[in-house]
Amino acid sequence: KSLDSDIGLVTSLAVTSYLIVNIIGQSPGGKLGDVLGHLPTARIGMLLFAIGASVGVFATGLPLLVVSRCTMGLGGALVVPSTIALLRTHVPEARRGRIFGLVGSTMSLSAAIGPPLGGELVNRFGWRAIFFASLPCLALAAVLVHLAPPPPRLQNAKQQSTREVLRAFDWGGSALLSLALTSLVLGSKIHGDLRPVVLIGCGLLTVIFVLWELRAEDPAAHRVIWHDLEDERRAIERAVPSAVSVYGTQELDARDAAVIAFSDGQIQELSSKPVILGSGCNLQRHCAWAI
Numbered sequence: 001k002s003l004d005s006d007i008g009l010v011t012s013l014a015v016t017s018y019l020i021v022n023i024i025g026q027s028p029g030g031k032l033g034d035v036l037g038h039l040p041t042a043r044i045g046m047l048l049f050a051i052g053a054s055v056g057v058f059a060t061g062l063p064l065l066v067v068s069r070c071t072m073g074l075g076g077a078l079v080v081p082s083t084i085a086l087l088r089t090h091v092p093e094a095r096r097g098r099i100f101g102l103v104g105s106t107m108s109l110s111a112a113i114g115p116p117l118g119g120e121l122v123n124r125f126g127w128r129a130i131f132f133a134s135l136p137c138l139a140l141a142a143v144l145v146h147l148a149p150p151p152p153r154l155q156n157a158k159q160q161s162t163r164e165v166l167r168a169f170d171w172g173g174s175a176l177l178s179l180a181l182t183s184l185v186l187g188s189k190i191h192g193d194l195r196p197v198v199l200i201g202c203g204l205l206t207v208i209f210v211l212w213e214l215r216a217e218d219p220a221a222h223r224v225i226w227h228d229l230e231d232e233r234r235a236i237e238r239a240v241p242s243a244v245s246v247y248g249t250q251e252l253d254a255r256d257a258a259v260i261a262f263s264d265g266q267i268q269e270l271s272s273k274p275v276i277l278g279s280g281c282n283l284q285r286h287c288a289w290a291i
Contacts (some may be wrong), residue, residue: 021074042082
């Protein structure tokens with residue numbers, strides 16, 4: 001009521017905004033740790049999370065609350081991959097399995113007790129208490145990191161320059177994965193006629209993402225890309241413009257020419273249904289990948 005908004009809308013936006021920003025930020029957050037170092041990146045993430053929580057404590061409207069949640073989501077996206085990397089590089093191998101198990105158990109326990117604990121805080125002190133409760137925990141974490149930093153001899157060394165790391169980063173794959181996961185989150189939250197459209201879009205983005213990653217792994221490879229639906233064929237054609245499609249309504253001469261050209265290695269990627277190219281075609285002379 002204090003936000004002058006519907007409680008369902010507030011809850012949906014507060015949860016969805018955090019999830020989307022957190023999902024989108026995970027991959028760039030991990031790469032930022034490679035560039036700046038995992039410990040500085042974790043500290044930046046903790047600071048962002050604290051700023052977001054502070055904004056949430058003093059939020060007077062729904063837009064400021066969404067900004068708060070987005071900032072917290074971005075901070076979490078920096079903290080999680082950097083923390084995992086710090087554990088991997090700073091914990092002795094003999095203890096690593098136990099420590100990772102402890103971290104996983106703690107995260108699971110937090111997910112289990114978080115909703116009822118948050119509900120109790122809201123009932124007793126109001127919704128702002130949820131944001132305020134994060135601040136003492138972040139302050140304690142900052143003190144512990146300051147008092148017991150990782151040993152200097154184990155500080156992660158930069159193997160590459162910043163420019164080399166950024167150039168090697170898979171920006172296209174990261175964007176496609178972010179869009180696919182964002183569509184999945186939105187599809188799980190919305191209702192009505194728009195929901196199946198968003199979920200279908202998520203499926204198509206996932207297909208495009210898989211094709212992108214496979215091509216990035218070996219750009220020179222020759223591939224057969226199988227599909228079953230015409231919508232999948234069109235999505236493949238948009239994602240991989242160089243791919244040549246063979247389909248049922250195509251003229252026979254054009255179809256035969258495409259198959260022969262692929263068999264001779266003149267075409268790098270051929271897209272079709274198994275029922276069309278499933279027999280009688282020698283596609284393996286230059287091709288070792290079937291997707």
